Amino acid sequence: MTALHIGNVKIKNPFILAPLANFTDLPFRILCRKYGVALAVTEMIDAEGIFHDKYKIKEEFTNVKEDRPISAQIVGSNPDAMVYSAKALQKEGADIIDINMGCPSFKLSKKGAGAKILDNIELIHKIVTLTVKSVKIPVTVKIRAGWNDDKNAVKIAKTIEKAGASAITIHARTGKMKFRGKADWTIIKKIKKAVKIPVIGNGDVRSAEDAIDMLKKTGCDFVMIGRASVGNPFIFRECLHYFKSNKLLKPATPGERRDAFLELWNISKKYYEPEFSRFKLYSYGFTKTLKGGKFFREKISNTKTLDELKELIENSFVGM
Ligand SMILES: Cc1cc2nc3c(=O)[nH]c(=O)nc-3n(C[C@H](O)[C@H](O)[C@H](O)COP(=O)(O)O)c2cc1C
Structure with missing residues (x-):
């Protein structure tokens, strides 16, 4: 398998565990790594909470060698808070900083953060530029196809690349869709064609066959799996096996x-x-x-x- 990278961080295979609040904590991430996952992302960390000392960084992020490489995800719309928390997480040993521009929750969207930020291309550019400049480790951004419609997804992706990000994750639904409807993988393909940095495809991968299908149909570099991993860390060993041998593994007993x-x-x-x-x-x-x-x-x-x-x-x- 040719070596894959995000910035200067080596990623041993194309399968990534998605950030899932309330699920992908440190123990769950370590478990998934035992089944082959190459990179995991923390649950989202509220940048304002860290900035205003409401949350302690050590309670939000634990750096252990069994959980590497690790991408620490921050969310927010205040550039100062984003920069502050990115620096703090770098200091704690994060390998990558991921910026959440995809969560559609009301709590975040009313502050213009999460997926709602996709309506504000200038703020996207500002946050990514400042965060990239403030740390030495790679910065990635997780977006959706847009807030309300997917017309500017490619423009957003290009803006993020120009601002210095090392990879883009695209969950192929709009913010307004939340988790309803079907993910539209053609958006992943369009973004992959438009940028040179690695693209991580995400949305509705429920099996090894889906994962390989996404790689083939969209040309994306990595596949990120969320809900299908809950209670089923075996999905990563199934993906790897199918990827390497073109043969399906039997489901876990x-x-x-x-x-x-x-x-x-x-x-x-x-x-x-x-x-x-x-x-x-x-x-x-x-x-x-x-x-x-x-x-x-x-x-x-x-x-x-x-x-x-x-x-x-x-x-x-x-x-x-
Ligand atoms: C319970 C739950 C929690 C989530 N928490 C986060 C999060 O903290 N950060 C984030 O970027 N996305 C979060 N997501 C979105 C997932 O990372 C992923 O983009 C989405 O579930 C689509 O992928 P899937 O079809 O493989 O599940 C969450 C999704 C669910 C269902």
């Missing part, structure tokens, strides 16, 4: 799923006390495709403590 869930538990314990609400969410993901999974998920929702949840997984998972 119930036993492997249970073991991966318990492994996630053990990784979490190493760093911090597993959070009940997060683990409940993970449990739904890990049982999603299993026979009898619906019955099992009802049992999960009735658990009241972490220990109950862990016991349930340990005892009932295999053989479903």
Whole structure:
């Protein structure tokens, strides 16, 4: 496999774990790396929160060697706050800074941040230029096809390249679509044709076949996978296998799923006390495709403590 790079950071294969708030924390990222993911991105970090000392950088970002290379994602619309938090994350050991210009939440859009910033090309240019100048590590930007329509997606991508970014991730939906409708991969293809920096395609990749399809149809350099990885870190080993051999791997067995869930538990314990609400969410993901999974998920929702949840997984998972 030819070496891939984002700026000067070597990326060992084309498969990237997307940032997913409430899911892709340090333990989950480490788990996905065991199944081959080449690069992971942190959950979004509120730049204003860091700038105004509301959040502590060490609580938002932990640098460990099992989680490298790591891209730290910041979100906001205040250039000073973006520069400040990018510098702070560089100091903490981030390999890449990713700027979130894709989150469609009301909380961010009312401040002109996240995907709403796609309506403000001057601010995009300013934030990317200043952030790139302020750090030595590569800066990447994650966008959508536009806020309301996709007519200026290529212009936005060119602006981001001109401002010095090292790669662009494109989630091929508009902000207004949120997660509804189908991702339009033709936008990824158009952006790939328009810029020279690496393009990371994203949106609706649910299997190894989808991932390779996206690489072939759009010409993108990397594929980023989000929702399909939740409870299914195996998707990365499946992508890699199919990419290298053109042969599909069998899906993970119930036993492997249970073991991966318990492994996630053990990784979490190493760093911090597993959070009940997060683990409940993970449990739904890990049982999603299993026979009898619906019955099992009802049992999960009735658990009241972490220990109950862990016991349930340990005892009932295999053989479903
Ligand atoms: C629960 C959830 C949380 C997300 N959190 C983030 C985030 O923190 N930063 C970001 O850039 N995108 C975030 N996204 C968007 C994903 O990174 C990704 O762009 C989107 O889910 C489309 O990819 P997929 O079809 O592979 O899931 C989130 C999506 C979901 C469903």
